[in-house]
Amino acid sequence: MIKKTLISTLLLLGTNALSNINVTTTIYPLYNIAKEVGTDKIKLNNLIPFGIEAHGFDPIAKDMAILSKTDLLISSGDLMEPWKNKIVSSLKIENKVFDMSKHVKLIEIEEKNHNEHDHEKDHNHNSNIDPHYWVSLNNYILMTKVITQLFIEKDPVNKDIYKENSDKYLQKIEALKIKYDTSLNSCKNKKILVNHNAFGYFADEYDVKQYSISGLTPESKPSAKVVSELIDLVKNEKINTVFFEEFASPKVAQTIAKAANVKIDTLRPAENISKIENEKGYGYLEIMEDNLEKLKFAMDCK
Incomplete structure (x- = not known):
């Protein structure tokens, strides 16, 4: 009986060891979703330190070390992270990168609004696409579903845990969206x-x-x-x-x-x-x- 229990415990430990995927996110909204969905089943890093303005971030040597060991890099897209492609190429981790901007609804910047105050074009923003898509609760819902599926594909052993965590978090997002919809209609x-x-x-x-x-x-x-x-x-x-x-x-x-x-x-x-x-x-x-x-x-x- 003791031997059987020991074998079961070792198998469980082995499964958990294999299922801890190393995830790196680039900006906080992605980190927050990964944290809520992945909980203790993932090893999570966010490249941009807490308290730092995201637009002004440039990776340093420590960040390169993190990226070199990651199993999955979830990026918000090239517009927020113009530094990403060069680093990814140098580390040869192209197959580990997931670009979230390709999985949400994007809108163009209102050029009239941007130009009427005579501002110069911001550096590294060569597109008319607004990169701040997570401010939309609808997009944030999509992002949560996409990250959930990513984790399930990478770690099917913990599929049920990811799904349960995701469902709970999505309920909270949906409840907040209802508040927005009802509060801003008058x-x-x-x-x-x-x-x-x-x-x-x-x-x-x-x-x-x-x-x-x-x-x-x-x-x-x-x-x-x-x-x-x-x-x-x-x-x-x-x-x-x-x-x-x-x-x-x-x-x-x-x-x-x-x-x-x-x-x-x-x-x-x-x-x-x-x-x-x-x-x-x-x-x-x-x-x-x-x-x-x-x-x-x-x-x-x-």
């Missing part, structure tokens, strides 16, 4: 001014006009003329809140809000979180729920 002024052009998918799905201080990346600095135009915009469009982002400088947003005598607040595109937030279990859904409350006030929703 807004009086569907216009927002944000730090950078990261909320296009949200704006597209809920018929919101998005204005941005900078372009596709928060590093873009508007000229004095643009700032003056944005102050007038806030006043003329009766925008009551100027939004900035936690991991980018709030100075320009503060200047505009003070001159226009309106509120200033954070609105997060969930590109990253802080280390403390991650340790406390504050993640994508919590960010999006907090965003909703701020958007309801900004757009005068009942």
Whole structure:
């Protein structure tokens, strides 16, 4: 009996050892899904450190070591990660890369909105596609389903665990989507001014006009003329809140809000979180729920 139990235990341990896939994600939304679906059945790394602005990230030697050992690299796409292809090629891990941007609904940038404030094209953004697709809850649902299937294909032994974790997480996403749908159907002024052009998918799905201080990346600095135009915009469009982002400088947003005598607040595109937030279990859904409350006030929703 003892011998039989020992054999069963060894077989179980062997199975678990084989089933721990080494997964690397590039940005936080992908990491959050992988963490929720994979739990302790995967070894998970996110390349961009917590608290770092995602657009300004460049891999270092430590990141190369992580990538060289990964079984699966889940990328958000070339537009957010212009550094990826050269590194993947040098490490010869092309067969381990999964590009999530090919599995979601993509939209084009509103060129009129981007150009009307006379911004230069952002570096490394050579396409008209908006790379911030995870801001759409519909896309986030797709991303969760895709990552679940990826894990099942890589590790069929733990298929039921991945499926159960995924179903639970999808229920939470769907519940939040219902909140968005019901809360934003009676807004009086569907216009927002944000730090950078990261909320296009949200704006597209809920018929919101998005204005941005900078372009596709928060590093873009508007000229004095643009700032003056944005102050007038806030006043003329009766925008009551100027939004900035936690991991980018709030100075320009503060200047505009003070001159226009309106509120200033954070609105997060969930590109990253802080280390403390991650340790406390504050993640994508919590960010999006907090965003909703701020958007309801900004757009005068009942």
